[in-house]
Amino acid sequence: MKKKGKFGDFGGQYVNEVLMPILIELEAAFEKHYPTAEFQAKLNGLLRDYAGRPTSLYYARNFSELVGSKVYLKREDLVCGGSHKLNNTLGQALLTKEMGKTRLITETAAGQHGLATAMAGNVCQLETEVFMGVKDIKRQASNVKRIKLLGAKVTPVDIGMGVLKDAVSDTLRKWTTCSMTTHYLMGSTVGPHPFPEIVATFQSVIGKEIKKQILEKEGRLPDTIVACGSGGSNALGAFRPFIKEKDVRLIFVEGGGESLESDNNAAAFQIGKPGILHGALMQVLQDENGQIKPSRTRAAGLNYPGRGPEISFLGNSGRVKTGYAFDSQVFEAVKIMSKAEGLIPALETAHAIAYMVNHKEEFDKNELVVLNFSGRGDKDLETIMRYFHES
Amino acid sequence: MNLEKTFEELKNKREGAHMPHVYLGDPHKEFSLKLIQTLVENGADILEFGIPFSDPTADGPTFQAVCERALENGVTPSKCIQGIKNLRDRGVENPIVVTTYYNIPYVMGVGTFMNRIREVGAQAVIIPNVPVEEADVLLAEGKRSSIHVIFQIAPTTTEDRLKKITDFASGFLYVINVEGVTGARESLDDSTLKLVQRVRRHTDMPLMAGFGISNKKQASNVVAAGADGAIAGSCYAKVYEKNLENPEETLPQIAQLVGQIKQGCIEGYRRR
Numbered sequence: 001m002k003k004k005g006k007f008g009d010f011g012g013q014y015v016n017e018v019l020m021p022i023l024i025e026l027e028a029a030f031e032k033h034y035p036t037a038e039f040q041a042k043l044n045g046l047l048r049d050y051a052g053r054p055t056s057l058y059y060a061r062n063f064s065e066l067v068g069s070k071v072y073l074k075r076e077d078l079v080c081g082g083s084h085k086l087n088n089t090l091g092q093a094l095l096t097k098e099m100g101k102t103r104l105i106t107e108t109a110a111g112q113h114g115l116a117t118a119m120a121g122n123v124c125q126l127e128t129e130v131f132m133g134v135k136d137i138k139r140q141a142s143n144v145k146r147i148k149l150l151g152a153k154v155t156p157v158d159i160g161m162g163v164l165k166d167a168v169s170d171t172l173r174k175w176t177t178c179s180m181t182t183h184y185l186m187g188s189t190v191g192p193h194p195f196p197e198i199v200a201t202f203q204s205v206i207g208k209e210i211k212k213q214i215l216e217k218e219g220r221l222p223d224t225i226v227a228c229g230s231g232g233s234n235a236l237g238a239f240r241p242f243i244k245e246k247d248v249r250l251i252f253v254e255g256g257g258e259s260l261e262s263d264n265n266a267a268a269f270q271i272g273k274p275g276i277l278h279g280a281l282m283q284v285l286q287d288e289n290g291q292i293k294p295s296r297t298r299a300a301g302l303n304y305p306g307r308g309p310e311i312s313f314l315g316n317s318g319r320v321k322t323g324y325a326f327d328s329q330v331f332e333a334v335k336i337m338s339k340a341e342g343l344i345p346a347l348e349t350a351h352a353i354a355y356m357v358n359h360k361e362e363f364d365k366n367e368l369v370v371l372n373f374s375g376r377g378d379k380d381l382e383t384i385m386r387y388f389h390e391s
Numbered sequence: 392m393n394l395e396k397t398f399e400e401l402k403n404k405r406e407g408a409h410m411p412h413v414y415l416g417d418p419h420k421e422f423s424l425k426l427i428q429t430l431v432e433n434g435a436d437i438l439e440f441g442i443p444f445s446d447p448t449a450d451g452p453t454f455q456a457v458c459e460r461a462l463e464n465g466v467t468p469s470k471c472i473q474g475i476k477n478l479r480d481r482g483v484e485n486p487i488v489v490t491t492y493y494n495i496p497y498v499m500g501v502g503t504f505m506n507r508i509r510e511v512g513a514q515a516v517i518i519p520n521v522p523v524e525e526a527d528v529l530l531a532e533g534k535r536s537s538i539h540v541i542f543q544i545a546p547t548t549t550e551d552r553l554k555k556i557t558d559f560a561s562g563f564l565y566v567i568n569v570e571g572v573t574g575a576r577e578s579l580d581d582s583t584l585k586l587v588q589r590v591r592r593h594t595d596m597p598l599m600a601g602f603g604i605s606n607k608k609q610a611s612n613v614v615a616a617g618a619d620g621a622i623a624g625s626c627y628a629k630v631y632e633k634n635l636e637n638p639e640e641t642l643p644q645i646a647q648l649v650g651q652i653k654q655g656c657i658e659g660y661r662r663r
């Protein structure tokens with residue numbers, strides 16, 4: 001029998017005893033409240049009226065011509081806040097209320113999840129604290145300003161390299177001291193069970209909409225879905241309703257950084273192996289002794305050494321094809337998409353775009369492709385301008 | 392000496408056990424070995440021997456920095472295991488409990504890891520990120536290698552989990568007395584007392600209290616509250632980290648501190 005919270009061998013609950021009872025409580029609360037009509041009504045109401053769902057499925061005619069196949073963009077950049085992250089934070093904030101907890105803590109790298117948590121926290125009147133690596137605070141300054149304006153506390157993390165991996169470690173530590181009153185609002189399909197399941201469930205609204213919209217527009221399912229990712233939340237959100245549809249190709253694009261040499265990328269599928277970090281067994285960058293290696297990519301939101309348990313499983317089992325894009329290709333992709341469709345993608349999203357641009361041979365002329373446009377690039381404007389100015 | 396014997400002897404002497412926690416390799420291996428020798432010569436009964444991990448999520452800032460420095464200085468799991476052998480060769484006879492995070496044995500192979508630490512003379516492991524739910528492999532390999540798997544109990548642990556944990560536990564139980572986890576301002580001894588009383592209803596196994604203990608008074612209080620001993624770790628690192636250039640110079644101060652904490656364990660026992 002499939003063990004709860006396991007995807008093949010991946011996943012599990014590798015946490016300290018202090019957190020185990022809290023995870024068990026969270027799982028029970030999710031199973032109890034999520035299916036109820038009241039919860040669904042509240043969540044769907046917020047997704048519609050606050051987040052702006054359903055997001056559109058846009059036929060990108062010019063980009064299609066450029067890559068030589070028929071490409072639709074699933075416009076998660078239109079979700080209020082600028083990325084898919086709000087789908088999950090609204091759900092978990094509602095769940096936090098149901099559990100009677102009063103505070104949210106989380107971590108963020110690109111700032112998108114921190115922002116989405118602060119928004120959902122305010123909607124549900126929960127106090128919010130966001131841990132963020134000092135390096136990310138610098139490179140995602142505009143989101144930090146937004147988070148602060150919303151009244152959330154931003155706590156800088158300067159251990160390690162001052163990036164996401166370190167912020168997650170510190171948030172876990174913090175959670176062990178306040179878990180009775182505080183919910184850790186996990187931002188991606190990572191961490192110990194039940195987080196990967198909860199986040200994927202809330203994000204699968206993306207894939208459900210894709211299915212309905214593509215059937216309306218094309219009368220058939222897509223041939224291929226492409227998504228970028230790190231923990232895997234936007235990808236799984238888009239993929240989940242299609243995993244059983246064996247004819248639908250699923251492609252997951254991770255951060256290739258500068259090169260595939262070690263210490264120069266976030267490409268855990270390419271050069272990592274299974275290991276245990278932050279509560280779960282997952283595909284992770286590590287050395288021969290099992291010490292976790294820091295990841296490196298210009299896209300803060302992909303800068304994590306691990307792939308979440310479910311995407312680790314799907315990638316290793318071959319159901320999902322895993323690819324990568326290098327930083328240089330990603331910046332080019334930003335330009336290409338901006339010019340072709342007038343849409344500035346987030347650096348994370350631009351990985352999926354770069355993959356298509358650089359692997360045209362993998363896509364047929366009549367192939368129907370949905371590219372999950374996970375977020376908009378406003379937060380990255382300075383990084384993008386600096387990149388093109390410098391090079 | 393084995394764990395059972397150690398606890399039995401201490402009971403006969405009416406003393407609580409003291410288990411200091413040291414991560415090997417900070418700032419270098421030779422110092423760690425000397426530090427451990429100092430600790431056992433001046434009051435430690437059992438040794439918690441840490442193998443550094445890159446992301447020690449159950450550790451506070453002091454031990455995070457310790458792990459970071461040790462790894463920068465090139466310590467590896469194999470060098471640590473060799474370190475246990477060095478200690479045995481130098482005549483350290485106290486029981487050794489190896490602490491690390493699960494990825495270290497997982498990557499080495501849990502069975503290989505258990506065999507190797509047993510061969511060099513360790514008695515038990517603490518893997519703080521493996522709760523009973525995930526411990527099948529650890530328990531099976533522990534049994535095969537005769538290595539105790541130590542589990543932790545926290546104030547959040549429910550009654551049915553407590554039962555499950557005590558069913559699987561061997562060696563001793565590690566009682567985490569985190570202050571303030573319930574939001575209430577309980578003192579260390581109150582929360583320990585409550586937890587120890589709860590655990591006692593399920594088992595007679597020795598209980599070692601850890602987290603937040605850094606002086607004689609705290610050690611005395613947790614033992615008086617019913618714990619069989621006290622664990623302290625970062626308080627020792629805090630002494631030598633002030634002089635990383637010449638950490639040996641801090642050994643007399645550490646000798647004094649471990650002596651005091653052990654004294655607290657003795658006095659606490661006699662206050663019961």
Ligand SMILES: Cc1ncc(COP(=O)(O)O)c(C=O)c1O
Nearest residue numbers: 188229230231232233234301375
């Ligand atoms: C726009 C955008 N896309 C993708 C990601 C990657 O996260 P995930 O793999 O959970 O979708 C992030 C993370 O911050 C993001 O901001």
